[in-house]
Amino acid sequence: MNQGYELPPAKPLNGFPRVAHKLASDPDRTTTIFRRFDRLSARNLILLEAEVAELEARQDRFDEEDKISTSEEVRSCHTEWSTFERLATERDADGNPTNLGQATKLELALKIRSKIKEYHEALAVHQTLLNSKPPAATTIKGMREWFLDTHNGKQYGAPQLWGASEKRFDDPYDLVALRVPADQDRLSEFILNYFGGFFPATSTDPHSSYIRESTLAKTIAIISSILSAILLFGSIASLYFVHNGLALLGMLGGWTVLFAVCVGWLTNARRDQVFAATAAYCAVLVVFVSGTLGGAAGGQVVVGEGGWNCTRGG
Incomplete structure (x- = not known):
């Protein structure tokens, strides 16, 4: 017997042993999905x-x-x-x-x-x-395809369990995960759905793979930081070179709306948190516009009875 040769791990039996092995094979344990029986x-x-x-x-x-x-x-x-x-x-x-x-x-x-x-x-x-938080949509989709054996566009497959258990994934709203990712937001789902192939993954079978939660969290943190910097410094830079009063108001409103949309759509912030963050962001821009930096590059904004005027100094 060759001492340097290791036998591959034995495959679990089909049925309950294989399903249990699949649920426990995810390093982050996000595949521990069960029915609630509402x-x-x-x-x-x-x-x-x-x-x-x-x-x-x-x-x-x-x-x-x-x-x-x-x-x-x-x-x-x-x-x-x-x-x-x-x-x-x-x-x-x-x-x-x-x-x-x-x-x-x-x-x-x-x-x-x-x-x-x-x-x-x-x-x-x-x-x-x-x-409790629902399982991630991508996790449900992957587990359903594996459970029903409908990989690669197969219309009919052999489910892992028969009988009443065959309908295990029929109702996604009746499922509960014992553990869900800590940062399960729309941005994470978007990155995972459309750019999941760029992440290193581990696999226990030929039909599915796992992306580590820590890797995804680091990527989302980098993207969020870049987006935050763009929203802050991009708005300041654009407002710095505008000296028309109406244009300033329009850009101020546009940047504020863009910030509110990003916070509300890309994060799991509650309505009160979105409102507070947007108010703080708008306050920063208002302070900038009303200070010496806003329009200070050779001109000033003057408000008269006839409307907004922009005059440039000598």
């Missing part, structure tokens, strides 16, 4: 809600009965837990409860405690899943 989750929550509502109705009926009761024991059970527990758990020689009414109420209280905990946990889990 319809079933909603139905489960509705059923739990209905069950808790029935328990609530039973509790209300017991309370209405106790309102008209003249028994001191009944009233004590509503004000002191130890009395309620003692009366509800007392048993006779045959093991039967001596106070069936209080025993039934304690059983109901414990059932409500258990069921409402289950209901709240289901609500919290479903809320977490609904608020």
Whole structure:
């Protein structure tokens, strides 16, 4: 046996082992995509809600009965837990409860405690899943093609799993990723969709490859820095050589709109963040225009009754 020869890693079995291997093969773990089962989750929550509502109705009926009761024991059970527990758990020689009414109420209280905990946990889990970031569109597309074996324009392929699992990627809105890229914005998706071939990639099979998140993040950071510099110094340079008042206002508005569009479309900034960033950018340009640099190259902007005039000094 040749000691320098290493056997290639064994391929996993087709089916569940192969799908699991594929999900775990991504170094960034962005392919860990699973179904949320939104319809079933909603139905489960509705059923739990209905069950808790029935328990609530039973509790209300017991309370209405106790309102008209003249028994001191009944009233004590509503004000002191130890009395309620003692009366509800007392048993006779045959093991039967001596106070069936209080025993039934304690059983109901414990059932409500258990069921409402289950209901709240289901609500919290479903809320977490609904608020989680969706998988990247490029990741879904690549995983769907691999799963359905529709590479290179194949119309019909052999899916990795059969039966009901064959529809795993039918609804992209029913999918959740256990991990999504940290900087998942429109600029990243654009670069990945149209320029992904320029990035170094690793592959575990002939039909798909992985681009490291760190590599993409560095590229996006460089592009964002260049774009930011262009928006700032480009606007200042263009405004420096303009001395017509109306042209200054037009260019100021144009650069501000361009900045707002870039921030709103290329990033994941919220509306308030876009507004704040645009206001700050516009303020910088206004300060520049109104200062000594704006139009100071041999002239000044004069506002008169007849409109804007530009006069040049000697």
